[in-house]
Amino acid sequence: MYADRNSSPLGDELKNYIAQYDEIQKEYQRDLASLGVPLAEEEETALTDFLAQLPVGVQTDNDGKSIFYGKRSPACEACRQGDKSVTFYLSLQCHHHCFYCFNPNQEQYEEYQHKTMDVVGQLQQLHKQRRKLSHIALSGGEPLLFPDRCLEVFKAARRLYPKAHLRLYTSGDLLTTSLSQQLAEAGLDEVRISIKPETDSANQEKAIQGIEHALAHIPIVLVEMPVFPGKLSWMKNLLLRLDELGVQGINLLELCFPFVQAEAFRQQGYQLKNPVARIIYDYWYAGGAAIAGSEAEALALVRFAAEQNLHLAVHYCSLENKHTAQIYEQNHAAADDKFLYFSSRDFFLKTAKCFGQDADKALAVLGSEKCRSIPHGIEFSLRQLDKLPDDLQVAIASHVIERRGKELFLRELHVKPVDLCEIKADEHWLQKL
Numbered sequence: 001m002y003a004d005r006n007s008s009p010l011g012d013e014l015k016n017y018i019a020q021y022d023e024i025q026k027e028y029q030r031d032l033a034s035l036g037v038p039l040a041e042e043e044e045t046a047l048t049d050f051l052a053q054l055p056v057g058v059q060t061d062n063d064g065k066s067i068f069y070g071k072r073s074p075a076c077e078a079c080r081q082g083d084k085s086v087t088f089y090l091s092l093q094c095h096h097h098c099f100y101c102f103n104p105n106q107e108q109y110e111e112y113q114h115k116t117m118d119v120v121g122q123l124q125q126l127h128k129q130r131r132k133l134s135h136i137a138l139s140g141g142e143p144l145l146f147p148d149r150c151l152e153v154f155k156a157a158r159r160l161y162p163k164a165h166l167r168l169y170t171s172g173d174l175l176t177t178s179l180s181q182q183l184a185e186a187g188l189d190e191v192r193i194s195i196k197p198e199t200d201s202a203n204q205e206k207a208i209q210g211i212e213h214a215l216a217h218i219p220i221v222l223v224e225m226p227v228f229p230g231k232l233s234w235m236k237n238l239l240l241r242l243d244e245l246g247v248q249g250i251n252l253l254e255l256c257f258p259f260v261q262a263e264a265f266r267q268q269g270y271q272l273k274n275p276v277a278r279i280i281y282d283y284w285y286a287g288g289a290a291i292a293g294s295e296a297e298a299l300a301l302v303r304f305a306a307e308q309n310l311h312l313a314v315h316y317c318s319l320e321n322k323h324t325a326q327i328y329e330q331n332h333a334a335a336d337d338k339f340l341y342f343s344s345r346d347f348f349l350k351t352a353k354c355f356g357q358d359a360d361k362a363l364a365v366l367g368s369e370k371c372r373s374i375p376h377g378i379e380f381s382l383r384q385l386d387k388l389p390d391d392l393q394v395a396i397a398s399h400v401i402e403r404r405g406k407e408l409f410l411r412e413l414h415v416k417p418v419d420l421c422e423i424k425a426d427e428h429w430l431q432k433l
Helices: 012-033 046-052 074-079 119-128 147-160 177-186 201-215 232-245 262-267 294-308 319-331 356-366 382-387 420-424
Strands: 058-061 066-069 085-089 135-139 165-170 190-193 220-227 249-254 313-317 349-355 371-374 377-380 394-404 407-418
Touching (some): 012 349, 012 356, 012 407, 046 294, 058 294, 074 135, 074 165, 074 313, 074 319, 119 147, 147 165, 190 201, 201 220, 201 232, 220 232, 232 294, 249 294, 319 394, 349 382, 356 377, 382 420, 407 420
Parallel strands (some): 085 135, 135 165, 165 190, 190 220, 220 249, 249 313
Antiparallel strands (some): 066 313, 349 377, 349 394
């Protein structure tokens, strides 16, 4: 994204308009901190610094929200847009009680600790509706508390969607050689096993044993886990061990505060990442808000893997990478009128805005048919930006489409000034907005 315009002070109208969104950001962060986990004082720059000096062999996707060394799972590649990908859960019941688990942050958490979902019936209904699915996942809770039901789900998924990529999320300690073989025979393509650094070594070894059982039968075996600040040395040793075992890859997630168990996070000295998000919104993913320092150590692990030339693929999937499938789903099918631009960079619907005298100058250049009036200014398509004089002060607004009842509404979430000189100097400027 182009840098904020800083060649001259912003005009009062534009400055006041942007100030509204700055206050929303601050209020949101204050509300989060009031739940019991403080906001880090310093803004986190680890990602910007990493992208500025990308290690050899490391690639990026989704505007730097997904960073990987080696080959990602095909399910991770599909996740960004997610329109043919679906994740089910049998139950939210689990025999672990991780303080960072975000299941308590989901709707019907109490209810689905004591009952199971009819996932086979859900799959049959989607198939009846002719829903195209390329990736199907089963999560929890701990799905392997119900091994027979798991097998039924994957057999049904393979029968209804013979070409779909099927994956399972599990803590791994309930996997046996026999169960791994049965899952593979049922059609399972991939298993993702979590290792919990906050547990004792005996429980960690149980997960490792589950990995070894899975490796004997299941085509793709990955580890997926959050990165806990302060565990960098332990994590490096884990990567070396997984590489030695022959595990194909590890997905590193940001450790998140799921709006529960605040005392456990305070005891660890954790703070919320600053800023909490690039664009504040009510995201569906129940993970919560990212913890400061988790991203920095995840990136350090990607760099370590590249420097060590590991066979193990290492993928850092940021919290914001999780959010993009939602924004794509809400916005990609929206009617693209002459003012809205669907961004291929972050999937928000975008418009350009000018205020005050800048609006008068822009209107004189573009003409009234290419602009629409807003309070104290005008709004127009991003496609018109390179036609404007360099000295105009322009802001880019990001929107989502929301459904309220039977009606669709365009909701503005964020406004940021841009520098027209920088835009005009880049022939690919539109794809970067």
